[in-house]
Amino acid sequence: MKKFNVAIVGARGAVGKKVMELLVERNFPINKLKLLGSEEGSGIQIKFKDEDLITEQAGKGAFKGIDIAFFCVNKEISEKLAPIAIDEGCIVIDNSSCFRMNKEVPLIIPEINPHDIDFHKGIIANPNCSTIQMLVALKPIHDSYNIKRIVVSTYQSVSGSGKKAIDELNDQVKDYIAGNDISNSIYPYQISFNALPHIDDFIENGYTKEEMKMVNETKKILDKNIEVSATAVRIPVIKGHCESINIQTKKKIDPESVKELLSKFKGIKVLDDPLNNLYPIPITAEETDYVYVGRIRKDFTIKNGLNIWVVSDNLRKGAALNAIQIAELLIDRILKY
Amino acid sequence: MKKFNVAIVGARGAVGKKVMELLVERNFPINKLKLLGSEEGSGIQIKFKDEDLITEQAGKGAFKGIDIAFFCVNKEISEKLAPIAIDEGCIVIDNSSCFRMNKEVPLIIPEINPHDIDFHKGIIANPNCSTIQMLVALKPIHDSYNIKRIVVSTYQSVSGSGKKAIDELNDQVKDYIAGNDISNSIYPYQISFNALPHIDDFIENGYTKEEMKMVNETKKILDKNIEVSATAVRIPVIKGHCESINIQTKKKIDPESVKELLSKFKGIKVLDDPLNNLYPIPITAEETDYVYVGRIRKDFTIKNGLNIWVVSDNLRKGAALNAIQIAELLIDRILKY
Numbered sequence: 001m002k003k004f005n006v007a008i009v010g011a012r013g014a015v016g017k018k019v020m021e022l023l024v025e026r027n028f029p030i031n032k033l034k035l036l037g038s039e040e041g042s043g044i045q046i047k048f049k050d051e052d053l054i055t056e057q058a059g060k061g062a063f064k065g066i067d068i069a070f071f072c073v074n075k076e077i078s079e080k081l082a083p084i085a086i087d088e089g090c091i092v093i094d095n096s097s098c099f100r101m102n103k104e105v106p107l108i109i110p111e112i113n114p115h116d117i118d119f120h121k122g123i124i125a126n127p128n129c130s131t132i133q134m135l136v137a138l139k140p141i142h143d144s145y146n147i148k149r150i151v152v153s154t155y156q157s158v159s160g161s162g163k164k165a166i167d168e169l170n171d172q173v174k175d176y177i178a179g180n181d182i183s184n185s186i187y188p189y190q191i192s193f194n195a196l197p198h199i200d201d202f203i204e205n206g207y208t209k210e211e212m213k214m215v216n217e218t219k220k221i222l223d224k225n226i227e228v229s230a231t232a233v234r235i236p237v238i239k240g241h242c243e244s245i246n247i248q249t250k251k252k253i254d255p256e257s258v259k260e261l262l263s264k265f266k267g268i269k270v271l272d273d274p275l276n277n278l279y280p281i282p283i284t285a286e287e288t289d290y291v292y293v294g295r296i297r298k299d300f301t302i303k304n305g306l307n308i309w310v311v312s313d314n315l316r317k318g319a320a321l322n323a324i325q326i327a328e329l330l331i332d333r334i335l336k337y
Numbered sequence: 338m339k340k341f342n343v344a345i346v347g348a349r350g351a352v353g354k355k356v357m358e359l360l361v362e363r364n365f366p367i368n369k370l371k372l373l374g375s376e377e378g379s380g381i382q383i384k385f386k387d388e389d390l391i392t393e394q395a396g397k398g399a400f401k402g403i404d405i406a407f408f409c410v411n412k413e414i415s416e417k418l419a420p421i422a423i424d425e426g427c428i429v430i431d432n433s434s435c436f437r438m439n440k441e442v443p444l445i446i447p448e449i450n451p452h453d454i455d456f457h458k459g460i461i462a463n464p465n466c467s468t469i470q471m472l473v474a475l476k477p478i479h480d481s482y483n484i485k486r487i488v489v490s491t492y493q494s495v496s497g498s499g500k501k502a503i504d505e506l507n508d509q510v511k512d513y514i515a516g517n518d519i520s521n522s523i524y525p526y527q528i529s530f531n532a533l534p535h536i537d538d539f540i541e542n543g544y545t546k547e548e549m550k551m552v553n554e555t556k557k558i559l560d561k562n563i564e565v566s567a568t569a570v571r572i573p574v575i576k577g578h579c580e581s582i583n584i585q586t587k588k589k590i591d592p593e594s595v596k597e598l599l600s601k602f603k604g605i606k607v608l609d610d611p612l613n614n615l616y617p618i619p620i621t622a623e624e625t626d627y628v629y630v631g632r633i634r635k636d637f638t639i640k641n642g643l644n645i646w647v648v649s650d651n652l653r654k655g656a657a658l659n660a661i662q663i664a665e666l667l668i669d670r671i672l673k674y
Binding site for chain 2: 153155174176177189190194195196202205208227228231235237238246255274275280281283299300302309
């Protein structure tokens, strides 16, 4: 069985760490793992399986001999480093939003559009966390009933903003208990005991970039004819994003058939027995691979309307897991064992 | 100026306490205040202005000589005590859901349907917290543009479940910091660092009673032709409910005109300058009387679509303040000064 040389750029961040963890968990065919980061972040010892790896600076020469690099950094760093990596013969799986809407770059959710990977030119983009879990849940519904329009409101955890945001929430909660003043630096306001309708930057049309990612990535991945109206909100949860999704389909839809359809779809777990308090919640999704769907019910206010509630671990299926599944798909369809 | 004998039933709960506080703050024309509660809750000394009041047991005889009673208890207790109070000549302003949909009972938001109070037969119902803030925000929009359909997802604080729920969240956060196991009794799961798509009981159609309150109360208060599709979610916030609201109107609508319209409406404060991080959040709304509206933007996916984000203190405008405003309206229109 062929093994591959793999690099992680940004190995010490929340997503980078999760990629390392999942490479072991999924027994990914690794020959050599290289951990790359900033200049200040290099020279640090990190354990991987039985080895002690030392982080190295990402830059020219760092990607020579590497087959696949997981980029777990922001879009500015991705933009700078991806061309270098490609030049040195490496395939980049990029977690940032940098290349997602680039027509030359496939944007992949393996359960939805695996064959798009065949057209890659060195970069494969991993979609936004909120988009991934929404589209996994909606793919089987769209295939059967043809979705026209989506109205979605998100409930997103702080881990989506990285390790420092998790620390900020923890610190704020500690200060609250101690009766100290609460300070903030990652978010414009305290996130503890609060809710912020503000994820990523605002643009001129009044939406945030996060909201527009859900609009545009849905069109690129699932169907360009689907209209999405999104409101993205940060809440004081550590891991796991929730989404309240309202859809209208072209074909007649009923909740019972949808439940059955979703139950059969790979990667989805239906939790929907509300009278017994069974519905998806972040603490159930935490550290698991599934996209959980519940509260599946008819929207009585419109023809062919449906409401669902979707929860998933944003660091796993929303980021690291989907990136590794892309790498597995790449090996399966292109690099071959 | 005429003064009134007032009673608070459930004076030691979260809403009851807030009613007491607001009676002072608003300089309500009180002659005598009587604090009523359960048998176990009687005989307790509570300060009101310069007086030390002693709680008494609610029941037969307790409402004699009382003009207005604020009922801040659950619907079972309201159902039992309201007929007694009426019988003893007292007008009941009820915070529970017990009488809201009763055709003989006016359901009042003073900014919206003040004249409905004229038909009262002894009970006036205070609407659900989530309904009040949504309808205050939507009233001026409906008057100008005629709302056809609302899709709303809520982000509700624990104070909506009363004082014990605030204690439960605080205890859970303390246990989390101390590294102890987290226990729960008010909610079916931990609420700290979590989100529960479950407020009040589930009914057969898959919705919760909380969600159906938003549907039915909107029709009774604002317009029976408005369709509401609701998802109600509890999040770990102490005070202040948020709502992500998507509407479609019959008339052509544009965000700038809506912003102007809302700015002029009594009880609303528009906070909408996202590029300067200005949007409503729970910690801004806490302990204030306004319904805050922001993120006012066109929904590009539908004809005459609009998205808004609404936040208000659920114990104030969502409960105690609206109840007192009903009492003020009652004095103004019926009891007279």
